[in-house]
Amino acid sequence: MDCPVVSKDLILRVHDFELLEDVTADPLCSTAWHSAGGVVKAAEMVYEGSLRNAFCYIGAGGHHAGKRLFWGYCCFNDVVLAIENLRENKGEVRCAILDTDAHHGDGTRELVEGDENILHFCICMKDFESSDGLRIDRNYRGLDKKEYIEIIDEFSVRVDEFSPEMIFWYFGHDTHTGDYADAGLTVDEYMEISKKLKGLAKSVCDEKLVVVLGGGMLPNVAKASTLTVIKELLKP
Template sequence: MTTLLISHPSSLEHQTPEGHPERPDRIRAVEAALEDERFALLQRVEAPEATLAQAELCHPAHYVAAIAAASPAEGLVGIDADTTMSPGTLSAALHGVGGAIHAVDEVMAGRAANAFCALRPPGHHAERERAMGFCFFNNAAIAARHAQRAHGAGRVAVIDWDVHHGNGTQDIFWNDPSVLYASLHEMPLYPGTGAPSERGEHDTIVNVALRAGDGSEAFREAFDIAVLPRIASFAPELIVISAGFDAHWRDPLANLKLRESDFAWATRALMELADRHAGGRLVSILEGGYDLEGLAKSTAAHVGALMRG
């Protein structure tokens, strides 16, 4: 078995306004980085398109229907100040859901060692009933819930190292003792949630707030002290990573100072826990990352670590 890379051309068809940081070039940068010969052994497949019903794993039917109805025939439609739909957005978002579900299916069935979904738009800001922060459907949350519903996973851990707090994932799992959500993020920063005091109804929400200027040492110490022991004690049967790379020092939307080696280190740490508790089962889903060079190098480091390189 090897690492499964899931992508789809629809990711390039989700258009955003001129100058918008969440743009098709992000996927082009990721794909170019993963064309390097060291990634020759990746198992590469195209994401299937999810049904609207599959998006309802974490979103109510009326919300999913409203997103579908908002899809424009031409031009751009604003969902909020940051989040817009183009004619290609709905298909891209549904391929994001489909890719996450397919990754879980392949990893849970033992046909892939682990998986990385190189798809956009991102998802972790999408709450149960609200699209925001460039996000429409919460791919990581749907992956976790699909593992439970389709494969009988009792406990799933979602680890989010995007520099922005995943308010959507927290909203979806706030009352759920069967999913551990752990986020390391910069504060204060968009969307303003993610204080350490936000712990969920069952103490299964772990928020680690980093400060502007924090770099490798602070990140690794927080990961070691606040995140890894909680995952270990939770003993998940699957680990899902919301893999945003906007904590990289080059990123224009935040102020942390991580390097690509930090993402590789965190990946290996989570793989060790997956090996110990989850039979190695791990699915990673692209979130943010808006400097193309930082995104490309960080993704390469992350996927290289997934391949046990």
């Protein structure tokens, strides 16, 4: 599917005008308009049922983009833009976000703060849980593969209780062995997580799962891991 350009009007419902200007001036954000537009379109199609699920192979990231600031090759917050677009057209859509990029999704956390219809669960480098149980961080450092997967199971329990209409998964292969945030994971773990999340989406929200590519720098890992996740999503 071709990626449309995200609209300026939608951007300004999520981000301040100053961020829009800064992104426009930053050559590292040249793909941001189509990257965010692709996630917005994919989420819309999955929600409407014309796609069962989606994998968004983006060129510019999203989870470090907040209201006014962006960093880490993240320009526009693609997932929050997608949710805002759904809500504009479909009503108060209830969503769960899992972020397995190794770095904390600070921009996403800022933008969804106080929203009781969004569950944000981030596996990063710290532990935190809000009083309402809707903002959760779990520290992956020092865990083995089995313990990491157990965090995914915790997310599944939270989602089952939360009952969202759609699940978003920020998938970063920076957690792969040898990549820059090495968590000791391999393609086998990515396959297992994909199976779990696909099954979870099937049980709670009619298979509505949108996967958005996150961080990672090794070309061979990028190819193997993304193809593995995509193949798992394509299975009936």
